Amino acid sequence: MSTQKPPPARSTSAPTRLPLSFIEKLPKTDLHVHLDGSLRVETILDLARRDGIELPADDADGLRRAMHLGENCGSLVEYLKAFDVTLRVMQTADSLTRIAYELAEDAARENVRYMEVRYAPMLHTRKGLKLTSVIEAVLEGLRAAQKDHGIEANIIVCGIRNISAESSLEMAELAVAYKNRGVVGFDLAGAEYDHPAKHHRAAFQLVRDNNINTTIHAGEAYGPESIAQALHVCGAHRIGHGCRLREDGDLLHYVNDHRITLECCPSSNVQTGAIKDLKSHPIRLYADLGLRVTVNTDNRLITDTTVSKELWLCHTEMGFSLKDLKQLIIAGFKSSFLPFHVKQEYLRQASQELQHFHDDGTFEEPSASASHKQARPTEAREPTPKPTAVAS
Numbered sequence: 593m594s595t596q597k598p599p600p601a602r603s604t605s606a607p608t609r610l611p612l613s614f615i616e617k618l619p620k621t622d623l624h625v626h627l628d629g630s631l632r633v634e635t636i637l638d639l640a641r642r643d644g645i646e647l648p649a650d651d652a653d654g655l656r657r658a659m660h661l662g663e664n665c666g667s668l669v670e671y672l673k674a675f676d677v678t679l680r681v682m683q684t685a686d687s688l689t690r691i692a693y694e695l696a697e698d699a700a701r702e703n704v705r706y707m708e709v710r711y712a713p714m715l716h717t718r719k720g721l722k723l724t725s726v727i728e729a730v731l732e733g734l735r736a737a738q739k740d741h742g743i744e745a746n747i748i749v750c751g752i753r754n755i756s757a758e759s760s761l762e763m764a765e766l767a768v769a770y771k772n773r774g775v776v777g778f779d780l781a782g783a784e785y786d787h788p789a790k791h792h793r794a795a796f797q798l799v800r801d802n803n804i805n806t807t808i809h810a811g812e813a814y815g816p817e818s819i820a821q822a823l824h825v826c827g828a829h830r831i832g833h834g835c836r837l838r839e840d841g842d843l844l845h846y847v848n849d850h851r852i853t854l855e856c857c858p859s860s861n862v863q864t865g866a867i868k869d870l871k872s873h874p875i876r877l878y879a880d881l882g883l884r885v886t887v888n889t890d891n892r893l894i895t896d897t898t899v900s901k902e903l904w905l906c907h908t909e910m911g912f913s914l915k916d917l918k919q920l921i922i923a924g925f926k927s928s929f930l931p932f933h934v935k936q937e938y939l940r941q942a943s944q945e946l947q948h949f950h951d952d953g954t955f956e957e958p959s960a961s962a963s964h965k966q967a968r969p970t971e972a973r974e975p976t977p978k979p980t981a982v983a984s
Contacts, residue, residue, distance in 0.1 A: 608953045610907055610914060616702045616900040617955060618917070619942045621924030622888050624807075624832055624855035626781070627688075627711035627730065628678045629891025630695045633661075639681035639690075647677060662896030668813040668864040669783055674894045683719040685729035692733030692745075698892065700741035702900045706928055706938060709734065710748035710779050713766060714759055723766055731774040746929070748777040748807065751795050753787035764795035768802045776929040777805040779832065780822075784813040789821050796826040805829050805929040807855065812866045816840035823852065830855055830927060835866045838874045848883045853927035857890035858905060859897050870909040879916065886924040918946045 633652045640647045648658035658677070665671040681687055692709065699707050713726040721729075727747065734745040749767040751760025760780065767778045778799040780789055789796075789808055799806060808822035812833035819837055822828040823846075831837075834854040837844050847854070856875045861867045867874070878885045887902045889895065903920065906912040912920070925938045948956040 608951060610904070610953050612900060612904045614949070614953055614955070615904045615907070615917070616898075618703060618900075618903070618921060618949060619945050620702070620704045620899045620903070620921055621886070621928060622699055622704050622707045622899050623830075623853075623886055623924060623927060623929075624857055624888035624890055625695070625699075625707060625709055626891050627692060627695060627709050628675055628682055628715065629894045630698075630889070631678050631681075631691050631893050632694055632698070633893065635691060635694060636678065636681050639687050643681065643684070643687075645680050647680070659894065661894060662859075663863065664865070665863050666865045668785070668866070671860075671864045671894070672783065678893070679715055679718075682716050683721060685721060685725050688716060688726060688729035689733040689736075692730040693737045694733075695892070696734055696737030696743050696745050697741055699745075699899070700737065700743040702898050704743060704899055705942070706925065706930070707743060707745040708748050708776060708929060709745055710750050710777075710781070712750040712752050712763060712781065714755075714763060715752075723762075724769075727766065727770055727775070734774070746776040747774050748779050748929070749775055750779045750781045751792055753780055753782040753784060753789070753792070753809075755782065757791050757794060760792040760795040761798065764798045767799055767804055771802060771804055775804075777807055779806070780808045780826070781832075782809075784809060784818060789818065790825045793825060796828075800827050807832055809833060811836040812861065812864065816843050819843060819847075823847075828852075829929075833857060833861060833866065834878075835861055835874060838877060844881070844883070848881060851884050853884045853886060853923070854878060855888050855927075856885050857888050857895070858902055858910075860890035860895045863895055870905055873910060875906065876910045876912070879912075879920070884923050884927060885920065886927050887920050888924075914949065914951050918949075921946065 633655055647655060649655040659674040682691060713723045716726045730747060738744055749763050751763045764778055767775050780792055796806060806828050807830035808826055808828040809832035810822040811819040812835055815836050816839050819831055819834060820843055822831060830853040832855045837847060858870055858873050858875060861873060862869060875885055887906060889897050889899055889902060903917050907917060925942050928935055
């Protein structure tokens with residue numbers, strides 16, 4: 593007679609609701625985060641006092657109310673008004689270095705391993721700071737945070753839709769100058785409605801001629817036509833937001849077939865009125881259809897969020913299981929603008945670590961030789977790792 597034990601009975605209880613603290617332990621990326629939307633409130637107040645800058649309030653609670661942090665603003669234009677406050681204290685090199693460092697430090701605390709920080713250097717020259725100094729100040733802060741906290745972060749330079757095509761071209765030239773020196777991509781941000789990406793075609797032609805990665809805010813405050821223009825006129829490799837892609841099934845399948853990443857920022861999309869509420873966010877549809885979707889913060893301060901919180905909301909408000917969350921996380925590492933072999937190493941380590949997190953909310957502490965005890969990819973890039981197959 594067989595002595596083999598029968599398999600344990602399958603649980604019929606409802607899936608465990610994972611706490612935010614559990615999500616915070618997962619290795620993560622943040623590929624869509626704006627420097628000027630991700631300051632600490634206390635830092636804004638401190639820098640304003642130091643430099644004699646007037647703010648709409650002189651205490652933390654008052655400033656949060658004045659800037660409508662985490663509140664629904666109704667439109668992208670209203671949402672962007674908060675940047676008028678943050679930019680006031682971002683006009684000196686030491687301020688930019690501090691803000692960049694603190695952003696990376698805050699991300700590292702929730703186990704973000706890799707981050708791409710985007711901003712428009714031209715917006716930080718009101719006091720005469722040179723564009724090159726703006727780039728180098730931010731790089732100094734990011735590199736210091738990498739040394740102290742182990743988080744790798746690079747820069748995406750932004751043009752602004754509602755300023756001018758000429759200024760976007762100037763930002764593109766800056767991105768070219770700092771390629772392989774901390775800048776990994778070029779973006780077009782700002783008010784989307786009535787400011788089409790095609791007006792900035794020359795900037796994107798320049799960066800593409802120099803083999804620089806591109807991403808464009810599209811399909812947030814305008815329809816799928818904006819996404820099509822970003823892809824087919826400007827050659828975007830990723831799409832920022834893409835909420836309205838679901839309105840054009842043919843384009844949706846094109847994006848899916850070509851593995852074009854959508855940089856989703858759920859809470860931000862509610863704030864700007866791009867979607868009604870989290871439950872109606874298209875990220876669930878996109879993921880079910882197999883699109884490559886990532887979860888990001890957009891603006892940590894203005895949206896009052898973290899990557900962990902966004903993933904937790906996907907879990908609690910949109911029904912994503914832990915398996916689903918792991919797929920979103922892996923998509924983040926796959927979609928980064930990193931060199932291929934470095935990306936592979938991140939993927940190997942993240943995949944190994946994620947195996948230690950279980951559906952019942954438990955975490956199996958890996959041995960000292962396990963992946964997250966090993967050197968980060970940035971600490972072990974030489975010799976170049978041998979290529980291995982990675983699914984698309």
